[in-house]
Amino acid sequence: MLKNLQPIVAASEKVAAKVSRTVAAGRFPLILGGDHSIAIGTLAGISRHYANLGVIWYDAHGDLNTPETTPSGNIHGMPLAASMGLGHPALTGIGGYVGKVKAENIVMIGIRDLDPGERLLIAERKIRVYTADDVSRLGIARVIAETVDYLSARCDGVHLSFDLDGIDPLEVPGVGTPVAGGISYSDSLAALVLLHQSGIITSAEFVEVNPLLDRDDRTVSAALALAGALFGEEVDSEGTCWPAVATSSVTASAAKR
Numbered sequence: 307m308l309k310n311l312q313p314i315v316a317a318s319e320k321v322a323a324k325v326s327r328t329v330a331a332g333r334f335p336l337i338l339g340g341d342h343s344i345a346i347g348t349l350a351g352i353s354r355h356y357a358n359l360g361v362i363w364y365d366a367h368g369d370l371n372t373p374e375t376t377p378s379g380n381i382h383g384m385p386l387a388a389s390m391g392l393g394h395p396a397l398t399g400i401g402g403y404v405g406k407v408k409a410e411n412i413v414m415i416g417i418r419d420l421d422p423g424e425r426l427l428i429a430e431r432k433i434r435v436y437t438a439d440d441v442s443r444l445g446i447a448r449v450i451a452e453t454v455d456y457l458s459a460r461c462d463g464v465h466l467s468f469d470l471d472g473i474d475p476l477e478v479p480g481v482g483t484p485v486a487g488g489i490s491y492s493d494s495l496a497a498l499v500l501l502h503q504s505g506i507i508t509s510a511e512f513v514e515v516n517p518l519l520d521r522d523d524r525t526v527s528a529a530l531a532l533a534g535a536l537f538g539e540e541v542d543s544e545g546t547c548w549p550a551v552a553t554s555s556v557t558a559s560a561a562k563r
């Protein structure tokens with residue numbers, strides 16, 4: 307059983323239409339979520355404008371489940387599979403076409419929690435994966451450099467799908483499906499600075515921010531700072547770049563206590 311199929315299909319069609327109009331108008335689509343099922347709509351809206359859309363999937367999870375492999379029935383565990391054309395027809399057909407992303411145009415970063423069916427799919431389709439351990443071993447700069455080289459050689463646009471649960475939940479607790487370990491916040495910020503400098507990103511989404519689970523607005527502030535870095539906002543000398551608005555809201559909530 308898929309949970310909330312009809313409302314997610316309806317929302318995804320709306321997101322797809324709006325995002326497609328944004329790309330057609332020559333503007334940069336930035337989508338904020340909400341759970342990761344939102345990516346089904348964003349990719350449907352974006353990919354029709356590209357012959358070979360690249361996708362950077364920054365996440366603890368693969369989100370490559372189908373109705374046959376899902377352990378939970380949660381559609382937020384399926385958006386990447388659905389975008390590859392695998393899964394429930396109501397999800398794979400969002401936007402009126404099937405197959406938004408090709409396996410060879412995907413790079414996954416931060417992965418550390420895969421279900422058996424997802425492992426199989428990654429192996430079968432030879433999807434490029436950097437686990438959170440790969441990032442500690444190789445360093446974030448090398449991982450991003452390899453990702454940029456790989457995707458710029460084969461893609462005419464690159465969508466960044468950034469799930470906040472790719473980061474260590476000790477630093478960003480406001481996510482629905484936390485997985486211990488993970489990429490540090492400072493490495494993640496460095497990744498976004500490097501992606502900004504690469505100039506390859508043509509659309510982005512930041513997802514799974516859940517303010518109800520957050521502490522001291524840490525996850526919200528992190529998402530804002532990461533998005534800022536993607537657009538070239540300056541990072542201060544300590545490597546943090548909490549934007550003024552986020553800093554003042556943290557201070558305000560701390561002052562209330």
Ligand SMILES: NC(=[NH2+])NCCC[C@H](N)C(=O)O
Pocket residue numbers: 341342343367368369371376377378379380382383384419421469471482483514
């Ligand atoms: N976007 C997410 N938070 N995905 C979590 C997915 C967890 C698990 N793999 C599932 O399919 O239910």
Ligand SMILES: [Mn+2]
Pocket residue numbers: 342365366367369382469514
């Ligand atoms: Mn996800």
